Amino acid sequence: MAEQMTGAEMVVQALRDQGVRHLFGYPGGAVLPIYDAIFQQDEVEHILVRHEQGATHMAEGYARSTGKVGVVLVTSGPGATNAVTGLTDALLDSIPMVVITGQVATPLIGSDAFQECDTVGITRNCTKHNYLVKDIRDLPRVLHEAFYIAGSGRPGPVVIDIPKDVQFALGDYYHLTNFDSHKSYKPQVDGDLDAIEAAVDLMLKAEKPVFYTGGGVINSGPEASENLRELAELTGFPVTSTLMGLGAFPASNPQWLGMLGMHGTYEANMAMHDCDLMINIGARFDDRITGRIDAFSPNSTKIHVDIDPSSINKNVVIDLPIIGDCGRVLEEMVRIWRSKSNQPRTEALAPWFEEIGKWRAVKSLAYKGSDEVIKPQYAIERLREAVKDRDVYITTEVGQHQMWAAQYFPFEQPNRWMTSGGLGTMGYGLPAAVGVQVAHPDALVIDIAGEASVQMTMQEFSTAIQYKLPIKVFILNNEYMGMVRQWQELLHGGRYSQSYSESLPDFVKLAEAFGGKGIRCEDPGKLDAAIKEMLDYDGPVLFDCRVTKEENCFPMIPSGKAHNEMILADSADIGNVIDDRGKTLV
Numbered sequence: 001m002a003e004q005m006t007g008a009e010m011v012v013q014a015l016r017d018q019g020v021r022h023l024f025g026y027p028g029g030a031v032l033p034i035y036d037a038i039f040q041q042d043e044v045e046h047i048l049v050r051h052e053q054g055a056t057h058m059a060e061g062y063a064r065s066t067g068k069v070g071v072v073l074v075t076s077g078p079g080a081t082n083a084v085t086g087l088t089d090a091l092l093d094s095i096p097m098v099v100i101t102g103q104v105a106t107p108l109i110g111s112d113a114f115q116e117c118d119t120v121g122i123t124r125n126c127t128k129h130n131y132l133v134k135d136i137r138d139l140p141r142v143l144h145e146a147f148y149i150a151g152s153g154r155p156g157p158v159v160i161d162i163p164k165d166v167q168f169a170l171g172d173y174y175h176l177t178n179f180d181s182h183k184s185y186k187p188q189v190d191g192d193l194d195a196i197e198a199a200v201d202l203m204l205k206a207e208k209p210v211f212y213t214g215g216g217v218i219n220s221g222p223e224a225s226e227n228l229r230e231l232a233e234l235t236g237f238p239v240t241s242t243l244m245g246l247g248a249f250p251a252s253n254p255q256w257l258g259m260l261g262m263h264g265t266y267e268a269n270m271a272m273h274d275c276d277l278m279i280n281i282g283a284r285f286d287d288r289i290t291g292r293i294d295a296f297s298p299n300s301t302k303i304h305v306d307i308d309p310s311s312i313n314k315n316v317v318i319d320l321p322i323i324g325d326c327g328r329v330l331e332e333m334v335r336i337w338r339s340k341s342n343q344p345r346t347e348a349l350a351p352w353f354e355e356i357g358k359w360r361a362v363k364s365l366a367y368k369g370s371d372e373v374i375k376p377q378y379a380i381e382r383l384r385e386a387v388k389d390r391d392v393y394i395t396t397e398v399g400q401h402q403m404w405a406a407q408y409f410p411f412e413q414p415n416r417w418m419t420s421g422g423l424g425t426m427g428y429g430l431p432a433a434v435g436v437q438v439a440h441p442d443a444l445v446i447d448i449a450g451e452a453s454v455q456m457t458m459q460e461f462s463t464a465i466q467y468k469l470p471i472k473v474f475i476l477n478n479e480y481m482g483m484v485r486q487w488q489e490l491l492h493g494g495r496y497s498q499s500y501s502e503s504l505p506d507f508v509k510l511a512e513a514f515g516g517k518g519i520r521c522e523d524p525g526k527l528d529a530a531i532k533e534m535l536d537y538d539g540p541v542l543f544d545c546r547v548t549k550e551e552n553c554f555p556m557i558p559s560g561k562a563h564n565e566m567i568l569a570d571s572a573d574i575g576n577v578i579d580d581r582g583k584t585l586v
């Protein structure tokens with residue numbers, strides 16, 4: 001039965017009906033009716049951020065760590081435009097999010113009114129879908145529809161732009177808690193059984209197979225990761241992953257090859273280059289994975305499992321596409337494999353694993369240690385050792401530290417790794433850690449950061465203080481925009497244009513100014529004790545870990561090169577880095 005209420009009350013009631021317990025936002029004139037409705041209830045907790053971009057990254061962290069839809073509430077004009085970076089980030093990384101924006105009253109739309117902007121127009125290309133609700137009668141349907149679209153199929157962000165007069169208007173609200181269909185949006189979740197059987201037949205004959213897994217496995221839910229692990233055990237195939245897929249397969253498993261791509265392991269990239277059968281499950285063949293397209297896995301038959309039809313043949317031509325939800329397709333693969341062969345192909349794959357063993361023996365993640373200065377790789381290894389027995393959630397900023405975290409912090413479970421993959425958004429990690437901590441108040445949440453990236457959204461440390469969220473921000477401080485500096489060294493003749501940070505804050509004092517704890521360490525011999533101090537403190541911490549300033553992140557596939565043209569740390573033959581014209585750059 002319908003219940004009459006204002007548009008603002010409908011928003012809050014729809015959040016309740018959708019099971020939302022937290023939303024992240026910042027008030028303003030065009031959303032004050034909704035904020036008034038929030039004030040008059042206590043089921044949905046509002047987290048007050050310091051900047052709307054921070055709100056979107058908090059919602060992303062919340063969503064990525066729980067599998068639920070993250071929710072954001074911001075005002076019109078600059079409130080909406082400040083959210084655009086987070087919307088684009090969520091779109092590229094397939095993060096389910098509903099962003100509710102205020103809008104000027106409908107008679108004022110198009111008049112250049114105060115804090116007016118064309119939110120729907122601005123966000124059209126960075127959302128999965130968006131709405132401008134001009135009629136109160138449409139609002140209940142749109143609210144429920146938005147959550148369904150955001151969380152189903154390939155997840156993504158949805159914007160609902162609500163004019164202020166619609167928020168004040170009275171209308172009939174319908175409790176559509178089981179909204180699970182749409183007349184024109186019907187994602188295909190069940191893969192074609194004939195195609196899945198054909199894929200299994202190829203898997204039964206392959207001599208050099210590899211599972212190439214992505215964030216889609218994690219987005220599909222914990223069952224998908226379990227199905228992947230079961231299928232890997234049944235087949236005996238090696239497994240690699242994109243940055244976004246880390247944790248779907250346990251890093252301690254001997255079949256694990258490590259991360260794939262530009263800063264992936266030697267064994268993962270060489271296996272991808274030399275395999276005869278690639279089974280892509282929930283990844284989109286982005287450029288950081290493929291390197292040079294015409295030299296990408298040149299001799300393999302390619303299977304691609306993806307819920308998004310537009311990803312098929314978008315970047316790489318596929319031999320066998322399977323459109324469907326990763327979890328369901330993996331479940332069917334397990335069932336069909338068991339019906340044909342209930343044994344792993346250990347003996348047949350022995351030569352393949354012998355070859356992989358030679359690549360592993362290269363030890364591509366090895367680095368030269370130091371007793372005098374903290375190496376960033378060592379810092380992450382010691383951090384991992386200190387938390388190995390705890391349920392820890394890791395977020396990152398973007399840059400060298402992000403890649404080092406992916407390389408040296410192994411994950412055993414899905415949903416424990418939150419990072420900005422597709423957009424590469426500096427400033428993501430700290431607010432994402434806040435969102436994760438809100439979702440998991442008793443867990444240990446650590447943002448592995450860089451001193452440049454973390455300053456992008458440093459103000460959200462204040463949010464952590466206000467809500468007593470004990471996030472730990474572990475800053476690898478090399479006083480450079482590290483990845484920019486590395487590319488300038490390798491590709492631009494060592495001309496370090498604007499990549500050195502000449503005026504950094506005192507992070508210890510900054511933490512104390514916010515009301516948290518600051519720790520600084522630059523002695524490798526004192527690092528373990530300093531990390532313990534950070535972990536023992538019951539509150540937010542900024543840890544200023546001073547690391548070597550000019551360390552490069554290896555292995556590395558130079559831009560435009562193939563997987564078998566990696567630069568390794570032990571050789572670091574920079575003179576072999578060449579441009580597309582064959583000219584030696586350094």
